[in-house]
Amino acid sequence: MADEVKLTHTSALILQTIGAGYRYGFDVMEATGLPSGTVYPALRRLEQLGLIHSTWEKESKALAEQRPARKYYKLTAAGTQTLSKAVERYPLLQHMKGASS
Amino acid sequence: MADEVKLTHTSALILQTIGAGYRYGFDVMEATGLPSGTVYPALRRLEQLGLIHSTWEKESKALAEQRPARKYYKLTAAGTQTLSKAVERYPLLQHMKGASS
């Protein structure tokens, strides 16, 4: 109830991608086709709104797999609620497939 | 090939909606959930790019049905080609359903 966060279509799409199990920025970029300059600022705004929450992966894990560290995101309770309202508003968001890994 | 028109995700979504058989602005708004301030400027830009083409319906038809006149859009050949490239880039656009009327 209460504060009714309104999302743009693109932000809602990114939120839904996280909800579908894609867990970090690069993963969201590949799933959606959206560029980094859209995805990273949007993830920051979604986190500031309290809809997602991030944690950096352990440095040792990234080193072991020889790649940069990932910042993992997941939906908060508020994010889950806001997402379900966004899917009502934007009917085309319903067709997201879950992440395979 | 040649001129490679690049579209934003939202513009591509609107182009695809026209391709799926939705024929005028209000129709696109209902199909997508996007607001008028997104849809009408975007349709104007898509027409300026030569991807869609518009024709006003006959005044007599609108009068007979007691509503404002509609501006009907359809894809051009360039629009069809650009749309198929956009669907490759943005995989989530594939799930559009056709217009019922």
Next chain:
DNA sequence: TCACCCTATGTAGCGCTCTACAATAGGAAA
């Protein structure tokens, strides 16, 4: 050795998108 690709996050500035409002005209509600 230099160029380039891969994975991953991030930013500047321009241009597109969204909220809110307007115009128009008919009908219904109060």
Next chain:
DNA sequence: TTTCCTATTGTAGAGCGCTACATAGGGTGA
């Protein structure tokens, strides 16, 4: 008789999204 709803197109200004580029370490190719 003013307000509200429907159906349709449209705009101003604020804010979001996109292109192009940056960073960084490792691998691959000539």
